[in-house]
Amino acid sequence: MKISKDRVRFNVGGRIFETTSTTLANAGRNSFFGALFSENWTLKQPNNDSFSNCEFFIDRNPDCFSVLLDLLRTGDLNIPPNIPERHLYREASFYGLLDHVRSAKWGQFDGNRLRHSRSVTGRAPGDGTAIRAGPDGGCCVAHGSVVHVYDWIMEEHPPLNLDYQRVNDVGWVDSENIIISACEKLGRGDGGMGLFSKGTGELRYKFQVCHDNQVKSFTAGALSTSSDYKIFSSCKGRSNEYGIGVWDQVTGKQIDFFYESPGWSLGDADKLQWLNGSNCLLVATLFPRKDNCYISMLDFRDKRMVWSWSDFGAPTTVDEKRVRDAIAMEESNAICVVNEYEDLGFMDLRMTGGSVRWSSRSRMMKGKLSEEPCYPKLALHEGQLFSSMDDCVSVFCGPDWVLTSRLRRSYGGSICDFSIGGDRLFALHSEENVFDVWETPPPPVS
Numbered sequence: 001m002k003i004s005k006d007r008v009r010f011n012v013g014g015r016i017f018e019t020t021s022t023t024l025a026n027a028g029r030n031s032f033f034g035a036l037f038s039e040n041w042t043l044k045q046p047n048n049d050s051f052s053n054c055e056f057f058i059d060r061n062p063d064c065f066s067v068l069l070d071l072l073r074t075g076d077l078n079i080p081p082n083i084p085e086r087h088l089y090r091e092a093s094f095y096g097l098l099d100h101v102r103s104a105k106w107g108q109f110d111g112n113r114l115r116h117s118r119s120v121t122g123r124a125p126g127d128g129t130a131i132r133a134g135p136d137g138g139c140c141v142a143h144g145s146v147v148h149v150y151d152w153i154m155e156e157h158p159p160l161n162l163d164y165q166r167v168n169d170v171g172w173v174d175s176e177n178i179i180i181s182a183c184e185k186l187g188r189g190d191g192g193m194g195l196f197s198k199g200t201g202e203l204r205y206k207f208q209v210c211h212d213n214q215v216k217s218f219t220a221g222a223l224s225t226s227s228d229y230k231i232f233s234s235c236k237g238r239s240n241e242y243g244i245g246v247w248d249q250v251t252g253k254q255i256d257f258f259y260e261s262p263g264w265s266l267g268d269a270d271k272l273q274w275l276n277g278s279n280c281l282l283v284a285t286l287f288p289r290k291d292n293c294y295i296s297m298l299d300f301r302d303k304r305m306v307w308s309w310s311d312f313g314a315p316t317t318v319d320e321k322r323v324r325d326a327i328a329m330e331e332s333n334a335i336c337v338v339n340e341y342e343d344l345g346f347m348d349l350r351m352t353g354g355s356v357r358w359s360s361r362s363r364m365m366k367g368k369l370s371e372e373p374c375y376p377k378l379a380l381h382e383g384q385l386f387s388s389m390d391d392c393v394s395v396f397c398g399p400d401w402v403l404t405s406r407l408r409r410s411y412g413g414s415i416c417d418f419s420i421g422g423d424r425l426f427a428l429h430s431e432e433n434v435f436d437v438w439e440t441p442p443p444p445v446s
Contacts, residue, residue: 010056109424119435132170133421136422142170162191211237211257264310273327283297288322324376325338326378388415391414414430
């Protein structure tokens with residue numbers, strides 16, 4: 001890449017700045033500064049002036065410009081106390097440098113290096129239902145019948161609702177669109193599923209379930225998406241519409257439905273997880289939603305259940321280990337489960353109907369549970385396993401999933417849900433309307 005070494009002068013809001021075209025090229029082709037270069041990265045001349053007299057006037061905030069220019073020079077972000085962060089982010093957005101600011105503000109995600117960044121208190125009444133991390137560092141939080149949306153600087157966007165019916169799950173289709181699943185309201189056809197704009201809160205379309213060529217009202221539950229633009233949801237109707245529905249996320253049209261077989265549970269699923277490697281969907285219906293746990297892998301290509309496990313008929317013991325969450329681990333051909341004591345268990349995906357191999361080394365909580373415990377949740381990210389229990393999140397690493405770190409904050413009570421995405425971990429507390437943001441510090445600038 002050929003880059004001119006000439007000095008460049010900017011007049012920003014009446015203040016003069018000088019830099020080089022090499023520094024400006026660090027902003028990238030899609031930035032404000034990238035537009036100043038030709039296709040072969042030669043700096044364009046304004047008004048046919050000589051480079052010695054080259055000056056660009058920009059009617060923007062000079063203090064913020066100084067910080068962003070230093071970021072391009074050094075890769076380090078130093079925000080003076082007199083500059084509000086939201087003002088700097090606004091200016092970074094104008095120059096097309098938000099990704100540079102994000103990269104400098106926090107590093108690549110590592111569960112063992114996470115640090116508490118902030119706690120965000122919302123305005124919604126009641127306990128939270130779910131929190132989901134967005135791909136750009138923001139998140140959305142479901143409380144009752146409303147979903148609150150936050151961008152990566154934790155500014156709240158217009159709230160979302162689907163006919164003000166209770167929200168069961170929420171997820172990001174991409175950085176601009178959010179999908180909500182909600183309960184059906186009998187006799188009105190409200191609820192179901194809807195796709196919303198993150199920025200405006202506009203309902204773009206509602207999803208429908210067709211059974212025997214008739215549109216049916218339904219309650220939508222757990223959600224998942226695939227890399228080939230499909231949306232999956234557990235569904236419960238009033239006739240025979242129990243199972244997993246599939247929709248095209250671009251058109252919103254239903255493209256498939258996997259009906260629940262007798263003696264099994266799909267429509268009440270607590271969790272769905274799409275597996276790109278095997279092109280299968282994990283479906284987990286867990287205690288206490290049902291008296292027994294049902295975990296299965298569905299292959300929609302030939303409409304069959306390729307793997308299944310249930311504790312139905314298993315003998316009960318005094319120290320009963322009820323599965324509270326499950327997650328598939330494709331690289332190790334296993335499914336990891338967790339019980340109310342935060343014991344981790346593992347099942348081999350190559351064997352159907354096998355038993356759970358519980359790992360006592362993972363146990364974090366000993367003695368009695370808290371008076372109002374939240375059931376543990378699991379997440380897998382970049383080769384690290386995460387499990388929530390009471391007011392902390394545990395991190396497990398290595399082939400034997402050894403406990404390596406714990407994340408804990410005293411404010412807000414037990415963690416009812418957590419989510420990882422956009423190089424952040426978000427933890428939603430149950431006793432107070434608050435969620436925590438955890439980030440990995442950036443590496444030191446050499």
